[in-house]
Amino acid sequence: MVASHNLFHVPALYCLCAYAIIFSEMKKLILVTMMSVILCFQLCCSQEPKYEEDTPDNYLCAIGNTKYLISDFNKFLDNHKVVESGQTVNRDKMLTNIFDLFIEQKIIELKIENEKIDIKQNEVQAFIHNTIETNPDDASAGNAMQLDLLMQKFLLLKLVPNLQISDAEILNYYNDNKDKFFVRERITITQILLEDQQDAEELHNKLSKTPTLMKELAEKKVLENIHTKGVIVATYQKGELPQDIEDYLWKLPVGAINKPYMGGEGDWMIFIVMEKKNAGLAPIEEIKHKIIKKLALLKIDQMSQKLIEDLKKEAGLTIYQKNLDFIYSGKFVDALK
Template sequence: MKRYLILVVLACFTLAGCAQDTKESDRNARLDENVVAQVAGESITEGDIEEIISHIPAQYRTKYSSPQGRKEIVDGLVEMKMLAWEARRKGIDKQESVKVKIGYIIDQALAKELENDLKESVKVSEADIESYYRENLDKYVTPERIKARHILVEKQGLAEDLLGRLKKGADFQELAKKHSTCPSAEKGGDLGWFGRGKMAPEFEKAAFALNKGELSDVVKSSFGYHVIRLEDKRESKTKTLDQVRKSIERTLQKKQADALIAELKDDIRKKAGVTVNEEYFSKFKEQGRPGVEKVREPAEPEEE
């Protein structure tokens, strides 16, 4: 998978920047640079390798910045240029279908670079960041959560008896395993961490009112009778502006960049005279895929 990834990056780099044969004068001019390899007189420089590494996804960048990773990049680039050189020698690059493919890839690379330039031009002010934080404060609140155990039984009398035994020092987990009808019994009644809105209302009210290590009274719910012990509690916390500043900045940058790109596309559409032949699509409206029945035809009304 990683090998495929690096080949894709190399392909995009090669087609976007190095797809054409290098003139003899250019080859000679590049000999004085920090050349890493050459293919048919075309140099691959340290700058080329750094450019490729900069386009590798962050999670793989460290690997390909190592000596072994750089060798893999160079080997892949050399192999690709060797095969591309042979393909040009055979005239494959002159085939119409290949020209179309290369054209699409170059257009895609150019469009992506233009979008990246627009994104990099966006500057988010501190005032915008602070305003977004205030208006979206609820996004940065971690609700109160608790960790609890419980014993669930069908009879109130048994629940009262178990509560009394617990208050005298009986082992909660052992009693839960022996008496509780909840699936959590096999874990000693452990319910793990949960927030509000996850449990029956009566259970939730009693559980969240407890202090760490405290036992509840017998609690009745639609499931039966509970005895609850609070294991731990995490109070509600709100992330500070400093903690989320970078995240907010990225969000606002994307929002503003998307707006700029949409505006640019509208402007280009007018300047470039973009037209679409809608009749092209009408040819396909009544055509279904072979062997696939139409499944969304409106049903005929039944006769009374």
């Protein structure tokens, strides 16, 4: 039996929090990254909408029984406007790409509405906390964020239950991409922070006489009568630390415990060298989580495109070519009428 990793068999809210990074990347993959597609936008969105009435001459597309007007697309353009100077783009190609994004979003919006998917306040707060630095300061930003969260939740519910990555896939990716996994010399250290010199010297004496205490410190256990301010266990590659600290630590043998010294912020510090590793190919166990994330993104991209295509067929898409003011050549050309 082949082992596999089901990444998301936990509650939806936990997924939204724990996989905020995956979802931010997923949005780039699914929506082709707005920033890279919508260029020199004043070409098309500086003009006022030509039509406002709900008449066949104003329809750009229909998804099922829902019609979308020229003004709807212009609003979409305006809401996602990005201007980059000095860019030369083909107007038809640019608008084709943007129109594809518009259609994809509307297909998902309708499905969300039909399935009555909603979001709770605690999910909104978790999303804000995990994906943006500050709260939205205007209504349009808040609405965009809410729509973004709804779309992510929809994709979570539709895609994630079927997302599995086998150990064989992980191993194949590792073997096919070994050039990406070479690492420099590494050192693992335990750094102990203490408030005063007396505690630092007392702890240093205990560690020197009882090496097993190092393991307790690495596991962040509290030592009797010793008040540590913090214990940090970290692995660094050569070049990641200040040169003077790096030179000092690399000279120490494994198991060495330096004498306490005062750091720049007044804390007393003790370093313990836990492990040293030579440069070379990182073991698969060390980078397995990175490979799983990479494969998850690739699979989510493939699954999302298939989902969009299935939803399009289910809902029925029509694009009214005569009402477009550009030559459309996108992924939905079979829907042209």
